[in-house]
Amino acid sequence: MDASASVEDRGYILSLDAGTSSVRAILYDSFGVAIAMAQRPLRLGYPQAGWVSQDPMEILSRSIACMVEVQVESGIHSDSIRAVGIANQRETVVVWDRETGQPIADAIVWQCRRTAPMIRELENAGHGPRVQELTGLVPDPYFSATKIAWILDDVPGARERAEHGELLAGTVDTWLIYNFTHGAVHATDYTNASRTMLFDIHRLEWSDELCELFGVPRSMLGEALPSDGDFGRVSSDIFSHHPPIAGVVGDQQASLFGHLCFEPGMAKNTYGTGCFLLMNVGEEPVTSSRGLLCTVGLAAGGKVSYALEGSVFQAGSVVQWLRDELGLIQSAEESAAVARSVPSTDGCYLVPAFTGLGAPWWASDARGTLTGLTRATGRAQIVRAGLESIAYQSADVLGAMEADSGLTVRELRVDGGASTNDFLMEFQAGILDRVVTRPGAAERTSLGAAYIAGLNVGYWESVEDLAARQAGEHRFEPAMAAEEREALLGGWHDAVRHTLA
Numbered sequence: 001m002d003a004s005a006s007v008e009d010r011g012y013i014l015s016l017d018a019g020t021s022s023v024r025a026i027l028y029d030s031f032g033v034a035i036a037m038a039q040r041p042l043r044l045g046y047p048q049a050g051w052v053s054q055d056p057m058e059i060l061s062r063s064i065a066c067m068v069e070v071q072v073e074s075g076i077h078s079d080s081i082r083a084v085g086i087a088n089q090r091e092t093v094v095v096w097d098r099e100t101g102q103p104i105a106d107a108i109v110w111q112c113r114r115t116a117p118m119i120r121e122l123e124n125a126g127h128g129p130r131v132q133e134l135t136g137l138v139p140d141p142y143f144s145a146t147k148i149a150w151i152l153d154d155v156p157g158a159r160e161r162a163e164h165g166e167l168l169a170g171t172v173d174t175w176l177i178y179n180f181t182h183g184a185v186h187a188t189d190y191t192n193a194s195r196t197m198l199f200d201i202h203r204l205e206w207s208d209e210l211c212e213l214f215g216v217p218r219s220m221l222g223e224a225l226p227s228d229g230d231f232g233r234v235s236s237d238i239f240s241h242h243p244p245i246a247g248v249v250g251d252q253q254a255s256l257f258g259h260l261c262f263e264p265g266m267a268k269n270t271y272g273t274g275c276f277l278l279m280n281v282g283e284e285p286v287t288s289s290r291g292l293l294c295t296v297g298l299a300a301g302g303k304v305s306y307a308l309e310g311s312v313f314q315a316g317s318v319v320q321w322l323r324d325e326l327g328l329i330q331s332a333e334e335s336a337a338v339a340r341s342v343p344s345t346d347g348c349y350l351v352p353a354f355t356g357l358g359a360p361w362w363a364s365d366a367r368g369t370l371t372g373l374t375r376a377t378g379r380a381q382i383v384r385a386g387l388e389s390i391a392y393q394s395a396d397v398l399g400a401m402e403a404d405s406g407l408t409v410r411e412l413r414v415d416g417g418a419s420t421n422d423f424l425m426e427f428q429a430g431i432l433d434r435v436v437t438r439p440g441a442a443e444r445t446s447l448g449a450a451y452i453a454g455l456n457v458g459y460w461e462s463v464e465d466l467a468a469r470q471a472g473e474h475r476f477e478p479a480m481a482a483e484e485r486e487a488l489l490g491g492w493h494d495a496v497r498h499t500l501a
Helices: 056-074 116-124 128-135 145-154 158-163 172-180 208-214 251-258 316-324 334-340 379-405 422-432 445-456 463-468 482-500
Strands: 012-018 022-028 034-041 081-088 093-097 167-171 187-189 223-225 245-250 267-271 275-282 293-300 303-312 349-351 369-371 411-415 435-438 474-476
Touching: 012 056, 012 172, 012 445, 022 056, 022 445, 034 056, 056 172, 081 172, 081 251, 081 445, 093 145, 093 172, 116 128, 116 145, 128 208, 145 158, 145 167, 145 208, 158 167, 167 172, 172 187, 172 245, 187 245, 245 251, 245 445, 251 267, 251 275, 251 293, 251 303, 251 445, 267 379, 275 293, 275 379, 293 445, 303 379, 316 334, 316 379, 334 379, 334 422, 349 379, 349 482, 369 482, 379 422, 379 482, 411 422, 422 435, 422 474, 422 482, 445 463
Parallel strands: 012 081, 081 245, 187 223, 267 411, 411 435
Antiparallel strands: 012 022, 022 034, 093 167, 267 275, 275 303, 293 303, 349 369, 435 474
16 A cells, blocks of 8 residues: 555554464554555464464564565654554464573464363363353363463473473463563453453452463463553564554454444444454443353453453355355355345245354354255345344344343444445344444454554544544444344244254
């Protein structure tokens, strides 16, 4: 991108979005407009079925490469960069040597299921309720604690070295901060810490009880700070001007901040391969009885807000399946037009339980079903059923959130690739009977990290300043009759019951 037309005396904020499949460095101006970007892919390793790993050095080197490249390509150098914000894939862990800074093993990625036996053992011993009480999390291999323990037990001598204080551990943000500051700062933020299963979300500190339970020496863990804490300055071999790392936040919480969901009852949904729904529930944690997670949602400006989180396992992946496995569409963009070519699915429902069903059903052994087929069911009905399934699943999660919290969501703010599908967003608004709002710039994750960093250094004056600078948004108003909505949801829940049976 040509940044020449947007150069401002006040400078820029650089946001590093360290995701699972790629890293991106994005320069934002004071209007929250991305004026330059550099992106590099990341490789995933699959050493065994259900195992997922990454090379920590590749994550680091490609992050640095993007940060340097975005300066070169834009002509904007570090003396114009006021601050750096980091948004990162959560739960993925790295363990490294305190003295050399070298990782002792590949990173274990959030998707990895290798520690499932450890989780079963913990639950069989009756520790599950206590873990949820302290962390807000349902014990699962998804989270970081058992990943760290696995590395310590798998690498010869690692546990002994860790107990002697020779090894450090952290999520991807911690690994990057440590290296960007040449080892001067070993820290994470509350949002990332709250995803480790080692963090007491009530006291906002590492739990000695949980560290002992999972066999993770407390000395390995960095300082836990608010998202706008002091995370040091970027070293001179990356940025000669040493800008501060002024914002650090887990990617889904970054999106929550990017959508300005600062009040209880405000919610966002990121439509990616799956969907991540987060709902601000206020200053006190809410324990879910419907399989949702309670997590630190926002932690900046001297205030901490909690969030309920629920995941839809299959969202954009449904469109990929319709395209790649069934060949019913040639591109994701085509799906909306095909769905609109028929007035309804004629009672056809797709329940995309390709890897089980998540909240509020939690049926890991469920497998996908296509119900309500007749001789008249054709390509368009199935494509439409696929898109509608994304909206139905999101509605189920949002309903569980409202039931757990006692709050009512009046508007759902959306981002992610599938949010650009107007048919899906219109149907989502209708089936929820709520307004669905899509911002002018659909990318909210990196922007959220930039907002936190910029507010921290005074680049933006206040959250009201951010709201005033938001680009135009698209509002999808609900336009579905109550009788139709009830009938469609009833048919969907019947289809889910068939799937569970």
